[in-house]
Amino acid sequence: MTAETQLLEMQGIAKSFPGVKALDKVDLAVYPGEVVALIGENGAGKSTLMNILGGVVSPDSGTIRINGQIVVIKNVSDAIKLGIGFIHQELNILDNLSIAGNIFLGREPTWLGFLKLINRRRIRTETEPYLQQLGLNLPANAVLSEISIAQRQMVEVAKALSLNARLLIMDEPTSSLSLSETKRLFDVIRRLRSQGVSIIYISHRLAEVKECADRVVGLRDGFNAGSLEHDKITHDNMVRLMIGRKLEDFFVSPKAPSKDGYFCVSDLATQRYPHHKITFEASRGEILGFAGLVGAGRTEMAHAIFGVETPTGGSVSIGQKKVKIRCAGDAIENGIYLVPEDRRKSGLVTDMTFRENITLPDLNSYASFGLIQHKRETCVAEKQCEKLKIKLASVETLVKNLSGGTQQKVVLAKWLALKPKVIIFDEPTRGIDIGSKAEIYHLMRGLADNGVVIVMISSDMEEILGVSDRIAVMHEGQITGILSRDKFEEEAVMRLAVGQKSWPGNKNN
Amino acid sequence: MLVVLCIIVAVLNPLFLSVTNLQNTARLVGMFGIFSIGVGVVIITGGIDLSVGSLFALFGVLLSFMLMSWGWPWPLAIAAILLIAVAVGIFHGFLVTKINLQSFIVTLCGLLFYRGLARYIAEDQTMGFGYCTGFETLQKLTTGQVLGVPMPFVLLIIISFIMWVVLHRSVYGRYLFAVGRNEEAARFSGINTSLVIASSYVVSALMAGIGAILLAFYTNSISPSSHGNFYELYAIAAAVLGGCSLRGGEGSVIGIVIGAALLQVLQNLVNLLGIPSSLNFAVMGTVILIGVITDQILSHRKAKS
Numbered sequence: 174m175t176a177e178t179q180l181l182e183m184q185g186i187a188k189s190f191p192g193v194k195a196l197d198k199v200d201l202a203v204y205p206g207e208v209v210a211l212i213g214e215n216g217a218g219k220s221t222l223m224n225i226l227g228g229v230v231s232p233d234s235g236t237i238r239i240n241g242q243i244v245v246i247k248n249v250s251d252a253i254k255l256g257i258g259f260i261h262q263e264l265n266i267l268d269n270l271s272i273a274g275n276i277f278l279g280r281e282p283t284w285l286g287f288l289k290l291i292n293r294r295r296i297r298t299e300t301e302p303y304l305q306q307l308g309l310n311l312p313a314n315a316v317l318s319e320i321s322i323a324q325r326q327m328v329e330v331a332k333a334l335s336l337n338a339r340l341l342i343m344d345e346p347t348s349s350l351s352l353s354e355t356k357r358l359f360d361v362i363r364r365l366r367s368q369g370v371s372i373i374y375i376s377h378r379l380a381e382v383k384e385c386a387d388r389v390v391g392l393r394d395g396f397n398a399g400s401l402e403h404d405k406i407t408h409d410n411m412v413r414l415m416i417g418r419k420l421e422d423f424f425v426s427p428k429a430p431s432k433d434g435y436f437c438v439s440d441l442a443t444q445r446y447p448h449h450k451i452t453f454e455a456s457r458g459e460i461l462g463f464a465g466l467v468g469a470g471r472t473e474m475a476h477a478i479f480g481v482e483t484p485t486g487g488s489v490s491i492g493q494k495k496v497k498i499r500c501a502g503d504a505i506e507n508g509i510y511l512v513p514e515d516r517r518k519s520g521l522v523t524d525m526t527f528r529e530n531i532t533l534p535d536l537n538s539y540a541s542f543g544l545i546q547h548k549r550e551t552c553v554a555e556k557q558c559e560k561l562k563i564k565l566a567s568v569e570t571l572v573k574n575l576s577g578g579t580q581q582k583v584v585l586a587k588w589l590a591l592k593p594k595v596i597i598f599d600e601p602t603r604g605i606d607i608g609s610k611a612e613i614y615h616l617m618r619g620l621a622d623n624g625v626v627i628v629m630i631s632s633d634m635e636e637i638l639g640v641s642d643r644i645a646v647m648h649e650g651q652i653t654g655i656l657s658r659d660k661f662e663e664e665a666v667m668r669l670a671v672g673q674k675s676w677p678g679n680k681n682n
Numbered sequence: 683m684l685v686v687l688c689i690i691v692a693v694l695n696p697l698f699l700s701v702t703n704l705q706n707t708a709r710l711v712g713m714f715g716i717f718s719i720g721v722g723v724v725i726i727t728g729g730i731d732l733s734v735g736s737l738f739a740l741f742g743v744l745l746s747f748m749l750m751s752w753g754w755p756w757p758l759a760i761a762a763i764l765l766i767a768v769a770v771g772i773f774h775g776f777l778v779t780k781i782n783l784q785s786f787i788v789t790l791c792g793l794l795f796y797r798g799l800a801r802y803i804a805e806d807q808t809m810g811f812g813y814c815t816g817f818e819t820l821q822k823l824t825t826g827q828v829l830g831v832p833m834p835f836v837l838l839i840i841i842s843f844i845m846w847v848v849l850h851r852s853v854y855g856r857y858l859f860a861v862g863r864n865e866e867a868a869r870f871s872g873i874n875t876s877l878v879i880a881s882s883y884v885v886s887a888l889m890a891g892i893g894a895i896l897l898a899f900y901t902n903s904i905s906p907s908s909h910g911n912f913y914e915l916y917a918i919a920a921a922v923l924g925g926c927s928l929r930g931g932e933g934s935v936i937g938i939v940i941g942a943a944l945l946q947v948l949q950n951l952v953n954l955l956g957i958p959s960s961l962n963f964a965v966m967g968t969v970i971l972i973g974v975i976t977d978q979i980l981s982h983r984k985a986k987s
Contacts, residue, residue, distance in 0.1 A: 296812045309771040384973040481870060502872040513870055522871075524931060533860060536853045587871070 179241070180205045180371050181226075181340055184237035188221055193219040197395045198235070203340060206369045210376065210386035213415055214606035215394040218560045221374050223342050227259035228252035228374075258333025261574040262345045264325055267331075268317040273300040275317060276332045303331040306368075322467075323354035329394060330361065340371045347381055348604060351467035352670060358552060359385050377606065379411050379634045391415055407637075414534050415607055432456050436595045438627040441487030443473040445649025450487060453645055453652060460617060460627040460642025464634075464666045470650035472514055475597045479511040491594055505534050508594030512584050512601060515628075516577075520584040525572035527565055528554040529586050530572055558584040561616070580608025585616060595626040602636060614640055635661055647673040665667075684944050691947060695954040706834055707950050708823075712834025713896045714916055715942040718924075719845050720889025721917035725819040726849075726928025727882045728862045729778060729785035733792030734890040734917060737770065738910025739800035741894035746809035746904060749817055756817035761896065767891030768884055775880025785883075795912065800906040807899075808905040811898070824899040834896045840937065841892070846935040858882065862930030919966070920945055921971050944969075 181203040188196040196218045203209050213219050224230045228249040234597045237244055237254050238437070246252050252259065266275045273282075274297040275285030281296060283289040300313040317325055326346060340415055347355045362372055362385050366462075375384055376482040382389060390407050391398035398414050434454040443449040451474055463471045476482035478489055480498040496507045505512070506514055513519040521530050531554045532539050539549045554568040564580050565575075572583055581601065586597060598617065602610045617640065621627045631637045637644055644656045646669035654669040656662075691698045698704075704910050708796040724731040743765050748759035770792075777788045814821040828834050835921055857878045858867040869875045893900050899906055922928065923944055924937030 237853070256933065454787070459722075479870075500872070500874060500876060501870055505872040511870065512945045519866045519870045522860050522867045525860065529856065529860075536856055540853045543845070545777070545853060545856060546850060 178204060181239040183226065184236050185232050186222065186224065186225060187512065188230065189233055195395055199392065199397055201390060203373060205369045205371055206366050208366055208372045208374055208385055208387045210382040210389045210394065212382060212389060212411055212566045212609055213392035216361050218395040219392055223344065223375065225374065226252065226257060227342060227666065242364060253336050256337055256339040257342065258336060258338030260326065260329045260333065260346060262348060264289050264329055266317055266325060266329060266459045271314045271316050272311060272328050273313040275301065275328055276300050276335050277605065303334050306334065307331055308364065320534050323350050323357065340373065342373045344375045345377065347376065347378060348444045352634065352667060353466055354382065357447060378633060379408050382411065383408065390413065433457050434607065435492050437490045438478060438486055438618050441483045443476055443650065444468055444485055445473045447485045450651035451652055452657065455626045455628060457624045457626055459642045460621050460629055460632065460640055462644040463628065463630040463645035463647060464637045464644055465670050467632060467645040469645050469670070470601055475511055475599050477591050478597065479509060508592055510588040510593055510596045512596065512598045514599040516580050519582060521546045524571065526569045526571055527583060528568040531557055531581060531590055534587060536590055553590055555595045557590050561586045576606045580611060581605060593620065593625050595628065596620065597628040599630045601629060603634065633668065637666065638663065684940050684947065688946065691951045691954065692893045693840055698950065699955055707946055708835040708947045709900065711831040711943045712832060712838040713900065714920065714946060715838040716841055717893035718917040718920035718938050718942040719935060720886035721914065722884045722921040722924065722926055722933055723858065724882045725921050725926045725928060726858050726862045726933045727879050729879065729882065730789065730887045731883065731920065732786065732789040732794060732914045734886065735910040735913035736796035737887065737890045738894045738897055738913060739904065739906045740796040741805045741891055742898040742904035742909055743800045743906050744808050745895060746811060749811060756820040763886060763895060764891045767887045767906045770883030771887030772880065774883035774887065778883065779876035779880045787806060789945045804906045806906060808903055821899055824896050828882045842912060842935050842939050849935050859931055866929050916945055919970050924969060959972055
């Protein structure tokens with residue numbers, strides 16, 4: 174292909190922030206109807222590059238060409254005028270408005286002259302073609318709060334299309350989608366590609382990149398790390414592109430764990446699925462993965478076990494002994510800990526220091542007569558810091574100033590300062606870069622080897638297949654199947670996740 | 683800021699430094715400081731308590747009844763008032779944590795209800811303690827002096843010391859701040875957040891009870907429709923001036939006490955400088971606004987550098 178056919182050409186883009194060189198002479202080209210995946214660790218410069226393209230920040234130097242013409246993108250509306258649609262990880266839509274209302278927000282057609290009443294019928298009829306184009310079977314006046322996250326994302330895509338976008342930037346679009354929703358998103362991406370829309374796809378999930386990208390561009394520390402053409406897109410190549418070396422032991426292979434059924438959950442029912450009961454057991458030294466679609470009730474199960482949600486029935490036992498859990502305090506006392514899905518919201522008090530977060534679950538043991546002994550706290554905090562190799566200026570650093578991967582390690586450090594028997598990880602590596610991911614897998618395996626029961630909920634197929642010793646698959650509040658390591662197969666997990674217990678070719682049949 | 687303001691007032695009108703004026707100001711600072719700390723504790727958990735002003739009227743009226751009409755011995759009356767205060771606090775805490783009502787609404791209803799109840803009980807008559815025959819000791823305890831320092835101020839020093847230890851050194855205090863900053867994460871760390879939040883309303887109501895007793899004897903005239911009017915706003919203003927964020931999780935006892943003192947000195951300034959007393963609220967509103975804006979600008983600068 175020649176330069177004339179390029180839709181977008183970014184050349185020599187550089188950008189510095191105080192103290193950091195975020196981008197150093199980065200090039201990026203996109204052809205019409207091409208899906209380019211942009212990969213790199215956190216801090217590699219992906220977001221900065223896309224923010225420059227989307228008009229959120231301006232570059233220090235470099236040129237941007239659209240259809241061969243040099244353009245200057247000063248702000249977001251410039252980008253929109255040039256046909257660039259940016260779909261952020263956190264959706265920018267108002268969930269109290271209808272689909273049509275969102276799509277035409279800020280440019281509503283009006284009637285009755287100066288009264289400027291919104292022409293509701295027109296925005297409805299003009300919205301419908303876009304919904305059809307995306308294969309979205311919803312009425313244009315459906316209110317956003319009543320549709321799923323995946324559908325809301327489609328509304329954002331529809332909005333971009335209605336603004337004549339020819340290039341869509343999707344930043345981690347699958348981070349809150351279930352497996353089947355992800356598949357649907359890929360269908361839409363393929364459809365858009367065939368209509369000539371180009372897509373820049375940012376993701377940490379390499380399996381997804383492999384599935385949807387025509388070309389992969391890697392960034393590393395603000396430089397171009399190279400690119401991979403379609404037939405060269407493999408997991409190993411992408412990892413090498415991102416971290417500059419091969420990650421030999423990205424996933425840690427398991428030992429054969431004991432089968433003592435140490436941790437036992439029986440007939441557990443959650444408020445979301447009060448009539449469906451969950452029964453499983455996990456052994457010391459084992460990592461039991463929980464796969465399933467978003468909304469399968471896995472998080473609710475974890476919350477019920479941990480006592481932050483009241484179960485409607487069932488019991489939990491550790492080493493044959495029943496434990497009564499009515500609140501998180503009870504679970505913690507019994508050595509059951511949860512590393513929650515949303516670490517900023519429920520895992521950490523981000524406005525407090527590292528030290529304060531570490532000691533929070535067991536503060537009384539750092540106190541004499543109800544008064545906290547500062548020295549004891551600092552001592553344990555420093556020990557945890559060293560043990561988990563957390564890089565900190567001091568233990569008095571506010572947790573909100575740390576990166577996602579480090580924050581996740583802080584959550585872990587907090588629990589490991591106690592005596593864990595069972596640790597439930599809910600989406601342990603969501604939004605975490607690949608280096609920290611490997612570290613967290615190592616930590617998990619290390620804990621298992623020391624006799625801790627690990628329960629890992631994950632929607633990342635690679636992770637669930639790569640890390641678990643056994644996989645329990647859930648569907649609508651029930652476990653539809655438990656796979657042992659020799660039965661691990663993406664298709665088996667997928668089928669169980671949609672509630673299909675038997676199918677042709679199933680080895681279990 | 684407080685020191686600067688005191689110097690300004692003293693220079694403008696040396697009467698500020700007269701013993702009588704200082705004593706009177708200290709007395710007011712004591713009373714306002716005590717219940718401001720209580721409201722501050724609620725604010726630290728991310729809530730708000732609007733009911734304290736009306737509680738003053740209710741407690742004042744009840745105290746007058748107990749001592750004057752029913753002839754209760756004063757220790758019993760004091761114990762009863764404080765007990766009722768605790769019950770009120772538990773009730774607020776229950777509504778906020780178990781029924782999941784917003785604290786603003788709960789205590790707004792309290793503001794209306796307790797005022798109405800006080801007026802009904804007192805049949806809208808002004809109540810008082812006459813010459814305090816039979817409970818002179820209580821009168822001395824609430825309005826007397828220790829080495830020239832008025833009792834309310836002495837009490838404030840004692841209470842603020844205790845509350846400082848509780849808030850900034852104890853496990854309970856850490857829980858209060860943790861809950862105020864991120865209730866969910868606190869709950870996920872095994873803290874009984876409902877109990878912590880509910881307890882803050884008990885602390886607030888209890889402080890209001892102590893403040894109410896002091897105020898009742900200070901005025902010795904409780905007209906149920908106006909006694910303690912707007913005092914909850916003084917407390918909130920003191921807390922905000924003292925560095926509390928209405929979003930919760932921030933604040934200190936020392937800050938709240940300084941904030942309360944600032945407001946009283948300011949009021950004193952309005953009186954001493956002959957500013958028309960009708961401008962009283964306007965002056966206070968302006969100063970609070972300036973204080974908060976300054977704080978905002980300073981913290982913004984600090985975050986940048």
